Amino acid sequence: MxxxxxxxxxxxxxxxxxxxxxxxxxxxxxxxxxxxxxxxxxxxxxxxxxxxxPHYIIPRPGIVLAALIEDWPLLMSSLGTTLTITFSALAVAIIGGVGLAVLFAQSKWIEMSFFPYAVILQVTPIIVIAPLIFIYVDSKFAGLLICAWIVAFFPILSNTTLGLKSADHNLVDMMSLYGASRWQTLRFLRLPAALPYFLGGLKIAGGLSLIGAIVAEFVAGTGGVGSGLAFRILEASYRLNIPRMFAAILLISLTGVLIFMFMTFLSWLFLHKWHESAIKREH
Amino acid sequence: MSNTNLLSLKDIGKTFSNGTVALQGMSMDIEQGSFVSLLGPSGCGKSTALKIIAGLGNLTTGSLKWPDTRVDHLGRPDHEISFVFQEPTLMQWATVFENVWLPLRLKGTSRKAATAQVSEALGMVGLADFATSYPRELSGGMKMRVSIARALITRPKLLLMDEPFAALDEITRFKLNNDLLELWQKFNWTVIFVTHSVFESAYLSNRIVVMAARPGRVVADIAVTSPYPRRGDDHRSSPEYNETCREASEALHAAMKAGDHM
The missing domain is CATH 1.20.5 (Single alpha-helices involved in coiled-coils or other helix-helix interfaces)
Structure with missing residues (x-):
C-alpha cells in the first residue's frame, strides 16, 4: 500500500x-x-x-545591408511617400467600405443594385485599370490613392456587410420590442456584432493597400514627382543597382509585416475581452 | 387582485408565406396577474403565438385586444412587455451591466441614472457581484439570470418567456423556477410561459393551455388550483401536483395524436 x-x-x-x-x-x-x-x-x-x-546579379546580404545604410535618407523619404498613399488609401477604404456596408445593411435593394460593381472592381486586376486612371486623373497623388483604395476596400466592404447581417435575430427582435430606432439598432447591436468581421477585413486590407500603392507607383512610372519605394526600385533596376533594389524590397516587406502585426494587435485590443477568436483557452 | 383580462386573443390565425398554417382559430383571454403556460409539441405554434402577443409578428386572421389598456396606432399597449428567449440572447461584447441597462438606454437613460435600477435588478437575480463580467465568463444558468434581469428592468406588466430554461440542467432549472415564481409574486406580473415540459408547466403556472400541431391550435385549457407559494420537493410530491401532471400529460398525448405526427 x-x-x-x-x-x-x-x-x-x-x-x-x-x-x-x-x-x-x-x-x-x-x-x-x-x-x-x-x-x-x-x-x-x-x-x-x-x-x-556577381553582386550585380545577387548581392550578398552584407552588401544589401550596406546599401540600406548608405541609401537610408533616400529610401526613408520614399518609404514616407509610399506610406502616405498606403494609409490614406486604407483610411478611405475604411470609411468607404464601412459606409457602403451600412448602406447595404439598411436596404436589400441598394445591396442588390451595387454589390456587383464592388465585385467587378475587386476582380479586375488593378494593373489594367491603373493606366486609365492616370490618364483621367490629373493629380498623381489622387491617381495613386484611387488605385490603392480599389484594391483595399473590398475585404472591408464584404466582411462588414456580412458582420452587420450576422447580428443575433432574437436580439434584433428584442430591439424592436423595446422600440429601438434604426440608428439605435445599428449602434448598439449591428455595429458591435460586425466588429470582429470588420477587423478580419482590416487585416487583409492593410496589406492590400500597401500592395495597391506599390502597384500603382509601378504603373505611374518614373516620370513626374513620384518618388515612392516602387519608383526607387524601378530606377535602381535601370541602373542595375541591385543592392538598392534588394534594400527597397526588404523595406516594403518589413512595412507589410509591421502593418499586419499592428492590425493583429488592434484585433486583440478590441476582441480579447469577449470574442472567441481572441480568447486564450485554459485546457 | 382584480380578475380583469390583460389581453384577449380572438380567433387568431397565422399562415406563413410558404403555406404553413402555424396557428388556427386560437382564442383565449389572459387574466391580469396570471401565470399561463402554453404547453405543446414542437411545431404547435406556441412560439408564434408568443411573438404575435409581443407585437413581433402580424396576424393573418383574428384580433388581439388589450382591454383596459391604451394602445398606440399600431395596436401596441402603452405598458412594457418583456421577452425572455430560449437562449440568453445577450450582447457578447457588453458587460452584464450594459446588457441589463440596454432597455433603459434605448429610452435615453444615462449610465449614471440607470445604475441604481440595474444594480437592483441584478441583486434580484442574485448577480449583484457580476456587473462587470462579460457573458462568456458566466455559466448557462447565470446568463439566463442576466436575461431575466434585463426583462424585469423595465418593470413590465407582461412577461413573455419562450422555453427559457429548456437548455439548462435540472438543478439549475428548479432553482430558476423558484426564483421566477418569487419575482412573479413580488411584482404581480402576468406571465405567458412557453414550454414543452409537462412538469415545468404544472409546477409554475395557475393555468395550462395545451396546444396541438398542424395546424397549431388550443386543445385543452387546464386550471391549476394548487396555492402559491409552491415549495420545491414538497410541492412536487403533493397529490395536487401529480394530478395536474397527469391531466396535462393526457391532454398532451391527445394533442400529439390529433396532430398528424409523432
Whole structure:
C-alpha cells in the first residue's frame, strides 16, 4: 500500500509534460523564426560566395545591408511617400467600405443594385485599370490613392456587410420590442456584432493597400514627382543597382509585416475581452 | 387582485408565406396577474403565438385586444412587455451591466441614472457581484439570470418567456423556477410561459393551455388550483401536483395524436 502520508506531487507526469510543452512553445514562437531567418541569410551568403555570383546579379546580404545604410535618407523619404498613399488609401477604404456596408445593411435593394460593381472592381486586376486612371486623373497623388483604395476596400466592404447581417435575430427582435430606432439598432447591436468581421477585413486590407500603392507607383512610372519605394526600385533596376533594389524590397516587406502585426494587435485590443477568436483557452 | 383580462386573443390565425398554417382559430383571454403556460409539441405554434402577443409578428386572421389598456396606432399597449428567449440572447461584447441597462438606454437613460435600477435588478437575480463580467465568463444558468434581469428592468406588466430554461440542467432549472415564481409574486406580473415540459408547466403556472400541431391550435385549457407559494420537493410530491401532471400529460398525448405526427 502506498504511503498516504507522503506529500502529493504538484502535477502528474502528463500535466508536467503539458506544462513543459507550453513553456517550450512560448520560447519556440520567437526563437524558431529567428533561427530559420538567420540560417536562410547564411545560406544566401554562402551560395553567393561558393558560386561566385556577381553582386550585380545577387548581392550578398552584407552588401544589401550596406546599401540600406548608405541609401537610408533616400529610401526613408520614399518609404514616407509610399506610406502616405498606403494609409490614406486604407483610411478611405475604411470609411468607404464601412459606409457602403451600412448602406447595404439598411436596404436589400441598394445591396442588390451595387454589390456587383464592388465585385467587378475587386476582380479586375488593378494593373489594367491603373493606366486609365492616370490618364483621367490629373493629380498623381489622387491617381495613386484611387488605385490603392480599389484594391483595399473590398475585404472591408464584404466582411462588414456580412458582420452587420450576422447580428443575433432574437436580439434584433428584442430591439424592436423595446422600440429601438434604426440608428439605435445599428449602434448598439449591428455595429458591435460586425466588429470582429470588420477587423478580419482590416487585416487583409492593410496589406492590400500597401500592395495597391506599390502597384500603382509601378504603373505611374518614373516620370513626374513620384518618388515612392516602387519608383526607387524601378530606377535602381535601370541602373542595375541591385543592392538598392534588394534594400527597397526588404523595406516594403518589413512595412507589410509591421502593418499586419499592428492590425493583429488592434484585433486583440478590441476582441480579447469577449470574442472567441481572441480568447486564450485554459485546457 | 382584480380578475380583469390583460389581453384577449380572438380567433387568431397565422399562415406563413410558404403555406404553413402555424396557428388556427386560437382564442383565449389572459387574466391580469396570471401565470399561463402554453404547453405543446414542437411545431404547435406556441412560439408564434408568443411573438404575435409581443407585437413581433402580424396576424393573418383574428384580433388581439388589450382591454383596459391604451394602445398606440399600431395596436401596441402603452405598458412594457418583456421577452425572455430560449437562449440568453445577450450582447457578447457588453458587460452584464450594459446588457441589463440596454432597455433603459434605448429610452435615453444615462449610465449614471440607470445604475441604481440595474444594480437592483441584478441583486434580484442574485448577480449583484457580476456587473462587470462579460457573458462568456458566466455559466448557462447565470446568463439566463442576466436575461431575466434585463426583462424585469423595465418593470413590465407582461412577461413573455419562450422555453427559457429548456437548455439548462435540472438543478439549475428548479432553482430558476423558484426564483421566477418569487419575482412573479413580488411584482404581480402576468406571465405567458412557453414550454414543452409537462412538469415545468404544472409546477409554475395557475393555468395550462395545451396546444396541438398542424395546424397549431388550443386543445385543452387546464386550471391549476394548487396555492402559491409552491415549495420545491414538497410541492412536487403533493397529490395536487401529480394530478395536474397527469391531466396535462393526457391532454398532451391527445394533442400529439390529433396532430398528424409523432
Amino acid at each position: 502506498p504511503d498516504i502520508q507522503s506529500p502529493p506531487a504538484l502535477l502528474d507526469p502528463v500535466e508536467m509534460r503539458k506544462a513543459r510543452m507550453v513553456r517550450n512553445e512560448k520560447i519556440g514562437r520567437w526563437v524558431l523564426p529567428i533561427l530559420v531567418m538567420a540560417l536562410t541569410i547564411f545560406a544566401w551568403d554562402r551560395f553567393c560566395v561558393i558560386n561566385e555570383v
